Amino acid sequence: MVLLNYISSYAWHAKVVLTLAAFAVIFGEFWLVAQLSAENTLAKSVALLKQLPDIAENFMSMKPHFEALIRLVKAAMDVTMCIVEFKELPSEYISEDTPPMSISSTTEAWELSSLAHKVSSIYEHLKNQLVLCYQYIDDKRHIEAFHNLIRLFETVHVDNMKILRALIYAKDDVLPLVDGTAKSRVSLEVLRRKHVLLLISDLDLSQEEILVLDNLYKDARARGDTQYEMVWIPIVDKATWNDMSKQKFEYLQSLMAWYSVYDPFIIEPSAVKYIKEVWNFSKKAILVALDPQGRLSSPNAVHMIWIWGNLAFPFTSEKEESLWKQEIWSLELLVDGIDPTVLEWMTEGKLICLYGGEDLEWIEKFTATAISVAKAGKFELEMAYAGKSNAKERMQKMIKTFTTRKFSYFWPNVTSIWFFWTRLESMLYSKLLHGRTVEKDEIMSEVMTVLSFDGSDRGWAIFCRGATEMARAKGDSALRCLQDFDKWKGRIEEDGVVHAINDYLNKNKPPHHCNRLILPGSTGGIPQKVVCAECGRQMEKYFMYRCCVE
Structure with missing residues (x-):
């Protein structure tokens, strides 16, 4: 497009010649270097300087592509020569309205239109392939990051920052957290060497859950002897995200006194994969407890927190076992x-x-x-x-x-x-x-x-x-x-x-009984997501255990 702007004042046949000439200079130099680099050390050095090592090393395998491109260049050259000859025809003997000339122009227009369609089809195909390539690269990167996250949790650290950066946000270009109390953006540094509870949920987190957690969080702040921070990590689906989703996210965020990510989409797909596959998050909210070194204290401390509140701190399995030993049915x-x-x-x-x-x-x-x-x-x-x-x-x-x-x-x-x-x-x-x-x-x-x-x-x-x-x-x-x-x-x-x-x-005792126990849960073999036929909201899954003696 830049070249066409430069030659905009020239006649169309001149534009064709100049464009082809410019291409010939660039392609000719490239072709010469690529062809000779396998046997000529100077050509090989030029290829390295021009950052063409892959072309030089794989010349034979790419030879069919080069031959097809050369045929295209030759065909373009022939067409250009014909266009120039048409322009050089003596105008005193033949004009553009004369049938041979006018038919040629019509044929030329039709051929150009057909060629434009072909080029457009090639462009669409290449664009789609490029999208697939980027997707493939992203998938490979996400898998690599996922395995890196697994290795991080298997490694001893001096603090929790590597773990938190891998889970929440690894770059330093933005402040990834919102302080729910001050309503301001903050960095991950506020969590350094602290016990951290990661509240992981979708956007269906209930106000009851938020209210109970709010009381516990504020109680811990007031007492001062139970030092932990909490961060909300919402897991959302990009495909279904819309303005209503954004409003719901912002509303839930406004109810929270603790930290939350400022944007759900800063969470990398590798972290979401880890949360779902390793910590078994599906729909119900979980509370993942990390110690000041980033080690996993509990993959889901929500049950002990509901039962004992802040008495369950530091939310380890050993603490949970200890608390049960002190309890009787009462x-x-x-x-x-x-x-x-x-x-x-x-x-x-x-x-x-x-x-x-x-x-x-x-x-x-x-x-x-x-x-x-x-x-x-x-x-x-x-x-x-x-x-x-x-x-x-x-x-x-x-x-x-x-x-x-x-x-x-x-x-x-x-x-x-x-x-x-x-x-x-x-x-x-x-x-x-x-x-x-x-x-x-x-x-x-x-x-x-x-x-x-x-x-x-x-x-x-x-x-x-x-x-x-x-x-x-x-x-x-x-x-x-x-x-x-x-x-x-x-x-x-x-x-x-x-x-x-x-x-x-x-x-x-009655001679007959029919008892039912209904519990929330999820398992394989049944749909992971079913929506309500009336309101369209995602339905929750439950197990029912039944014992009936007639």
Whole structure:
């Protein structure tokens, strides 16, 4: 294009000659060097100076390409000579309108159009091949970076910077993090030699998760003895990214007091591959714990954090095991960190009934019967509604219903209900990760029982007095027990209310049962992504375990 600008004032036949001449000078020098470099040392040296070593070394293999190019040059030369001859025809004897001349011009125009189409097709083909080449090169680079990341985690480091740069951003041209408290951009240096929690999620991170993590993060800052930083790494799909995705990212980022990457796409594909394949991230948020040297403390500390909060610091498997050794199945373990009111009732020695479900008919009957039994038995009873898991919108409606109908005390926000069930699921997963079984671990057995209650269509109830006295039953059994109060009230004075309830429940187990345990999870052999037919959002996967004795 630069050459054509230089010769724009010349006639078209002159432009053809000058362009071909310029090409001949460049190609002729290239052809001469390439042809002679295999046997002439001077030509070989010139090839090296002109950065043509590959051409010189592979001349024979590229010979067919050169021969095709020479044929093209010769054909262009012949066409140029013809064009010049046409221009040199005497105008006094023949004009451009004369049939032989006009037909030649028409033929020439058609041939040029055909040639332009061919060149355009060649260009499109080469452009597509070039894209494939770049993709191939990128894939090779990403695989190399992925294996480099694996080696980095196998190497001892003086601090965590090499690991963090490989995971988040390796260059120094931008500040990759946003400080959620100061709302300003910062470098990775703020994380040097600190314990770091990497919060890894997609854009469906719930506000409940953010709220609980926010309380824990601010509590750690206030106490000062639990020093760790947290960084949100969102994993997003470039193919589906749009303005709504960007707005959602920015909204979630605005809710966070901790650090986050300023742009999801600064995360290299090799880091995303490592996160998915080595740390097994799929959809549910994980919290990867790194120590000040960048060593992996836990590939997913989310379960111990939900259970014990900052007491789980520094989030190692050994710390998790140590905390479990200190625990017994109790009301305190069940509701710790959720509602201090229930724990106050416990210290006051009151009889506590924790119940859940969403069958309003059962709730109304059960709460009314429980209050009547407490009056008849002359004991203090406090009741707390724990709702149902994975039913956020329905629980919001239930909270409104409880506000107006005042069945009993209830948790006034969905976050508390969500956290109650999430902690129970985390207890089960934590036990499974440490190789525990239902048969040999009381806590695991009780947790699975409560989770299976949640899977039933009716309600459920747990009666407690003090930290460890507990009796639990599914909705119908619990209601029947209260309705048969006259059958066991005589044992209250000798054994206490909870023991009397337990004794009745053990003696009156229903002959048939159907228990369902529904847990979040993912596995192979089924689609990794399924969208809702009504709203188009990605659906979550769950496992259901079922035992029905008819």
